Amino acid sequence: MSQSTMKSKSAHLVRTRGQKFLWRHRVLVLSGLAAAGCIMLIRDLGGLQSSELAAFDRLLQMRPVEPVDDRIVLVGFNENDFQTLGSAQIPDQTLARVLTKIKAQQPRVIGLDLYRNLPTQPGNKALLDVFQTTPNLIGIAKIIGSKNGNDVAGHPMLVESDRIAASDVVPDVDGRVRRGVLFVNSEPPLVEGLGLRIALEYLEPLGVTPEESSNDFRLRGAKFPMFSKDDGGYVNADDGGYQVLLNPRTRRQPFKMVAVRDILDQTVPSTTFRDRIVLVGDISAGNSDIFFMSYSSATGSAPVPISGMELHATLTSQILSTVLDGRPLIRVLPKWVEWSLIALLAYSSAWIGARRFFHFYKITLTLLLAGAIFLASFGALMLGWWLPLVPMSLAIILAGATMMTFEAQQLTVLSNQDPLTLLANRRMFDETLHREWSRSLRSQTPLGVILCDVDYFKSYNDTYGHSKGDQCLRMIASVLKNSVKRPTDLAARYGGEEFVILLPNTDAHGALRVAKVVQSQMQALAIDHSGSWVSPFITLSLGVTSIVPTADLSPEVLVDVADAGLYEAKQKGRNQVVLKLP
Numbered sequence: 001m002s003q004s005t006m007k008s009k010s011a012h013l014v015r016t017r018g019q020k021f022l023w024r025h026r027v028l029v030l031s032g033l034a035a036a037g038c039i040m041l042i043r044d045l046g047g048l049q050s051s052e053l054a055a056f057d058r059l060l061q062m063r064p065v066e067p068v069d070d071r072i073v074l075v076g077f078n079e080n081d082f083q084t085l086g087s088a089q090i091p092d093q094t095l096a097r098v099l100t101k102i103k104a105q106q107p108r109v110i111g112l113d114l115y116r117n118l119p120t121q122p123g124n125k126a127l128l129d130v131f132q133t134t135p136n137l138i139g140i141a142k143i144i145g146s147k148n149g150n151d152v153a154g155h156p157m158l159v160e161s162d163r164i165a166a167s168d169v170v171p172d173v174d175g176r177v178r179r180g181v182l183f184v185n186s187e188p189p190l191v192e193g194l195g196l197r198i199a200l201e202y203l204e205p206l207g208v209t210p211e212e213s214s215n216d217f218r219l220r221g222a223k224f225p226m227f228s229k230d231d232g233g234y235v236n237a238d239d240g241g242y243q244v245l246l247n248p249r250t251r252r253q254p255f256k257m258v259a260v261r262d263i264l265d266q267t268v269p270s271t272t273f274r275d276r277i278v279l280v281g282d283i284s285a286g287n288s289d290i291f292f293m294s295y296s297s298a299t300g301s302a303p304v305p306i307s308g309m310e311l312h313a314t315l316t317s318q319i320l321s322t323v324l325d326g327r328p329l330i331r332v333l334p335k336w337v338e339w340s341l342i343a344l345l346a347y348s349s350a351w352i353g354a355r356r357f358f359h360f361y362k363i364t365l366t367l368l369l370a371g372a373i374f375l376a377s378f379g380a381l382m383l384g385w386w387l388p389l390v391p392m393s394l395a396i397i398l399a400g401a402t403m404m405t406f407e408a409q410q411l412t413v414l415s416n417q418d419p420l421t422l423l424a425n426r427r428m429f430d431e432t433l434h435r436e437w438s439r440s441l442r443s444q445t446p447l448g449v450i451l452c453d454v455d456y457f458k459s460y461n462d463t464y465g466h467s468k469g470d471q472c473l474r475m476i477a478s479v480l481k482n483s484v485k486r487p488t489d490l491a492a493r494y495g496g497e498e499f500v501i502l503l504p505n506t507d508a509h510g511a512l513r514v515a516k517v518v519q520s521q522m523q524a525l526a527i528d529h530s531g532s533w534v535s536p537f538i539t540l541s542l543g544v545t546s547i548v549p550t551a552d553l554s555p556e557v558l559v560d561v562a563d564a565g566l567y568e569a570k571q572k573g574r575n576q577v578v579l580k581l582p
Contacts, residue, residue, distance in 0.1 A: 052233025093123020195315025328384025353403025
C-alpha cells in the first residue's frame with residue numbers, strides 16, 4: 001500500500017470519526033455553539049462592555065498590595081496652599097520658588113503638570129529663568145482637540161527647546177481611565193505623552209532608549225503592545241495615537257506625596273528628590289484635572305478621584321517597572337483565542353448539563369466551573385493577561401442552563417412517552433383524559449375515545465418473532481398518529497398490544513369516522529399475518545364511544561364504555577369497529 005493511500009485512508013477515518021462524534025453529540029455541540037454565539041453577538045454589539053470593564057477593575061483591586069514606587073515623588077498644590085496664596089491660581093513667582101528648591105536637590109527629571117502658556121504675575125521673569133536653567137524640566141500641552149479649538153499650547157520656551165509632552169488622557173465610556181497615552185499621534189513627528197516622556201528622561205542615563213521598530217514601541221526588549229479598539233472588553237473604543245492598557249500599582253497612594261508648603265518651609269529632607277522623577281501639579285479640591293481609575297473605588301465605597309499628575313505618574317511607573325523590574329504589562333488574547341475559550345467553556349457547561357446527575361450536582365459543577373474561570377482570570381491577570389471573564393462566565397451559565405432545561409424537557413417527554421412506539425404512554429393518557437374531562441364538563445362538549453387491540457398479536461409474535469412484533473407495533477403507532485389531525489387529539493399506547501385515541505370535542509359519529517380511517521389505513525399497510533384467523537394481514541378491533549361529561553360520572557366511565565365496545569368487536573369475530581354508548 002502506497003504512502004499516499006495510507007494518508008488518504010487516515011484522513012477519511014479521522015473525518016468519519018469526527019462526523020460520528022458531532023452526530024452523537026449534536027445537541028451538546030449545538031447548545032454550546034448557540035450559547036457562545038449569543039454571548040459573542042451581545043459582546044460585539046457592546047452589551048457587555050461596561051460589565052467587562054467593571055470586572056477588570058475588580059480583579060485589579062484583588063491583587064496583593066505592591067510597595068510604593070520610590071523613584072517617583074509627587075509635589076502637589078493642595079487646598080491649604082491656595083488658601084495661603086490667597087488666589088485660585090498659582091503665581092509664577094511661587095512656582096519658580098518651588099521648582100528652584102526641587103532643582104537644588106538634583107532630581108533626574110521634573111515633570112510640570114501645569115499649563116503655563118500664559119504669564120501669571122507676579123514673578124514671570126523668575127519662572128522664565130528657571131525654565132531656561134533647568135534642562136531636565138518637561139512641561140505640558142494639550143494636543144488632542146486642536147481642530148476644535150480645545151487644545152492648550154505649551155510654554156513657548158519649553159516648546160522651542162523640545163521640552164513639551166502631551167497631557168492628554170482618554171477616558172472610557174464609564175468615565176474611568178484605563179489606558180495610557182504613549183504618543184498622541186501615530187504619524188511623525190511623534191509627540192510623547194507626559195508619562196512616557198519623563199520615563200524616557202529617567203531611563204536615558206541608564207542607556208535605555210527606544211528601539212527601532214516598524215510597528216511596536218520597545219524599551220530594552222520590552223514590547224509595549226499598542227491598544228486596538230476591540231481589545232479585551234472594549235468595543236469600538238478610541239484607539240487614536242499609541243495607547244497601552246494601564247497596569248496601576250495595587251494601592252491607593254502608590255507614590256510619595258510632598259506638600260508645597262513643606263518645600264517652601266524647607267522641612268523636606270535634602271535627599272527627597274535626588275536622582276528621582278518629580279512631578280509637580282494641582283491636587284486641590286477645586287482642580288478640574290481629576291480622573292477616576294480602576295482603583296478609584298472598591299466594593300461598597302464611594303469613588304475617590306485622583307489628579308492628572310497621579311495619572312501620569314501611574315504610566316511612568318508602569319514603564320519603569322516593566323523595563324527595570326520585569327513587571328508585566330496588561331496584554332489581551334487574540335480574538336480567535338477568546339472565541340475558542342468561550343465556545344469550549346460553553347460546550348463544557350452543556351456537557352455537565354447533559355450528565356445523568358442530580359440537578360443539585362449539575363448546578364454545583366456549573367458554579368464550580370464558573371469559579372474556576374474566575375480564579376484562572378485572576379491568576380492570568382497577575383501574569384499580565386486579561387481574559388474575557390464576563391463572556392466566559394455568561395457562556396457557562398447560559399449553556400448550562402440551556403442544556404439542563406433541555407434535559408428536563410427530555411425527561412418530561414420520556415416520562416410521558418412510550419419508548420417503543422414514541423406515542424404517549426398510559427400515564428400521559430390518564431392525565432390528559434382527566435384534564436379534557438374537566439374541560440368538557442365545563443363546556444358541556446362531547447369527549448370521544450377509541451380503544452384498539454391488535455388481533456391475534458400473540459400469534460404474530462410467536463410466528464415472526466419479537467423483533468418483527470415490535471416493528472409491527474411501531475407501524476400501527478404510525479397509523480394512529482397519522483389518523484389524528486388536531487393538536488388536542490391524543491394517540492397513546494394503552495398497554496401491550498392495546499392502543500387508545502382521545503378525541504376532545506368529538507361526538508360519536510366523529511369518533512366513528514376516525515375509527516374507520518384507522519381501519520382503512522391498517523388495511524392499506526397489508527402487514528402479513530399468517531397466524532390470524534380473520535385475515536392474511538394484521539387487523540384491529542376497535543371500540544368507540546363519546547360522552548358529554550356530567551358531574552355524577554367519572555372519566556373512567558369513558559374508557560369502560562369503549563372497552564365494552566372493544567369486547568363486543570372481538571366477540572363479533574374481530575377486525576370490527578363497534579360504537580358503544582352509555
